[in-house]
Amino acid sequence: MSQHGSRQLIASIIHLHGNTTVALLFCSRNAGFSKNMIHTLRASRVSDREGEVQDRLIRNCVQPQHSDAESASVCDLLLRHCRSTSEHDIQTSERSDGPARIPMSHFAVWQALRCSCLQGKKRTFETLCALGVDVQAADVAAQQQQKGSLVHAAAVGGSQSIIQRLLDDYHLSPEGLTTNSNHNEPVHLAAAHGRTHALLQLINRGVSIDTRDRHGRTPLFHAAVNGHLSTVKALTESGARIQVTDYDGISLIEEVTRRARIRDGLGRQALAEYLQHMLQQRKEEDGACS
CATH class of the missing domain: 1.25.40.20 (Ankyrin repeat-containing domain)
Structure with missing residues (x-):
């Protein structure tokens, strides 16, 4: 679809629902629309609730139906856009003494990182790390939500590269958190999903x-x-x-x-x-x- 067609579709969705939420979530599941979506939003009037919308968008930006390259591109575009609009809002608020829009939460970005591990998307994971996502904080947050560690997620996804980064660069445990709700270690999840190479990698790291x-x-x-x-x-x-x-x-x-x-x-x-x-x-x- 052309850029003009994408803009028309996004505008139609916004018109029907009265806000950008549905358009954002729709485009987060359709990688080809993401770049055009961002250009459209930059040119449109932003609602006070777009910070909440951005949170929901980032949480859902890594979708299984997208390739790794598409997911990485979507994450890069969205996070850079959200960062630039947040900086603009802070500057505007300081000049006008008005309230700044709700910033994108760290939890939304951490969820995107966890999804990249679950889906074994190395390029997306690397993109998020390069943009400054706090991997260790994301790991703690996932455990607190009883979702297991990021190593648990990476064991499901099966990417040896991601697992190596988590263990070597971020010093996470190959055993995960043994007090999680199901007491499964990453090796059990890798085995259950048939991730042979990831499983042997964890065993070779001492499990x-x-x-x-x-x-x-x-x-x-x-x-x-x-x-x-x-x-x-x-x-x-x-x-x-x-x-x-x-x-x-x-x-x-x-x-x-x-x-x-x-x-x-x-x-x-x-x-x-x-x-x-x-x-x-x-x-x-x-x-x-x-």
Whole structure:
């Protein structure tokens, strides 16, 4: 769509709803409109509530349907725009003794950073860091909201680069916060989502390959019950225990055998057979050693 068409669409949305909120949220989900949206807003009269609108926009600016490059571009444009308008408002307020517009909160930017970790968007993460986002404060805020640490989020997203930055540059723990509401460590989330390389990265940084969650389930347990055969193979080849039972008395082999009947295209029967074969092989090796 042309710039003129984008402006017309944004103007129509604003006219229908009486404010910029819907237009902003619409454009945050459509990366191609973002630059034109900002030019339109700069030329329009700003309401007293746009600080609140900007908060909502930033919270939602990293969307799964956007590519990493698109999300990074949207974040860069929006944060620079919000920063410049905030500085302008402060200067205007000082000259007129009038109230400054509500500034964009840090929590909104922290949410965008967390989303970049969850979605594994390296470029977006780097863009937000380059713009001065306080990564350690964002990590504390996420934990206080019972969302787990940023390392938990990055484990879901699976970006090794983001995980490395969080551990090396911002000194976050590879174990995350063990007192979070579910007591899952990042390795459990990486295993459950089949993020093999991120999982092995965390294990290589000192996390036990057989660490248990609050239900007594190990990373191998999580990978197996979620049907991630390649992750299961990587863990078993790295020495993960197969003969393990959770706190409800359910063994890993029992659970994967029960789930082998599920037809979801994940090859659960092959996964169950693989674990049974590996367990038998280890028993034979142990018998030969004794």
